[in-house]
Amino acid sequence: MAKAVVPGFLLAGSNVTGGPWSVLAGGRDVSGAAQVEGWDPSIDLMVSRPLEVDLPGLLAATGQGQGARFRSVLMWHATGSGLRGVSESVPAVDGVVHLQLDLEGAVLGGTLTVESVVILDLPDPGHPLAATAAGVVVWREQTSYTLEGDGNRLQTQQLSFSEQGLGLPAAAWRLHVEEEAGLDDLAGAQVFLYLNSDHPRLTSLLEGDAPDPLLLSALRLEMERRLVEAALDRFEELETRSTYDEGSFGEALDRALKRNFPGQSPAEIAAQRDRDRGWFEMTLQARTRFLA
Known part of the structure; x- marks a missing residue:
């Protein structure tokens, strides 16, 4: 018996724009570097980023009705410790939203990958290909930082x-x-x-x-x-x-x-x-x- 083909769901496009990443290492601005020089496990990191959301465009692109709600978070993973986590979520409303991670140095190490995501929090599908389940990621973008050499x-x-x-x-x-x-x-x-x-x-x-x-x-x-x-x-x-x-x-x-x-x-x-x-x-x- 042939398997049924399950279509995907509509995703966000240019209606979500990620702003510049900001990284503070122990209060020191290292935003423009791919490698955080001088980092050690006693140095905490703060990673933040603004997202500009065109909510009407986001609703149209994802096929959601006016009752849909979205939220945005930063997700992180450190290869040196194997640990991962998320920031506090922020409602993805029309305009600019700000996301921030405060990370203890003791849980980091190796390569730190941070991903900004927009999640469908409350579905209101108005299109056959619109997502119908809460928790679906409709937009994502990531960056990585090397916290130390091998x-x-x-x-x-x-x-x-x-x-x-x-x-x-x-x-x-x-x-x-x-x-x-x-x-x-x-x-x-x-x-x-x-x-x-x-x-x-x-x-x-x-x-x-x-x-x-x-x-x-x-x-x-x-x-x-x-x-x-x-x-x-x-x-x-x-x-x-x-x-x-x-x-x-x-x-x-x-x-x-x-x-x-x-x-x-x-x-x-x-x-x-x-x-x-x-x-x-x-x-x-x-x-x-x-x-x-």
């Missing part, structure tokens, strides 16, 4: 802790830093983040739900602490170096110190940590905006 990407893997024996089943993640690695080795081969796919708080995050701010704040603090601790455990070696190859383990450790303790030498930071552990922890909380 050499310094934080390797992230999702797996079941209970099945793999990687840690206690109730743990949310395990951050492994190969502290004995050479300073000239690639950082991407020395730092691993394992996310427990069994953990209920992480399960919703990995499925693309809205990130839990408390969870991300705790992850960012632990990532920075581990890198700083690894750097201070070999501060004498770091004191003898002034430059590092891009993407190297030494560069990753050096940048972690400068992010969290700017203007201080590794020896000074190590000495203060040993004298007052409370000061050390408090400084890391402030620099990573823990619970902020």
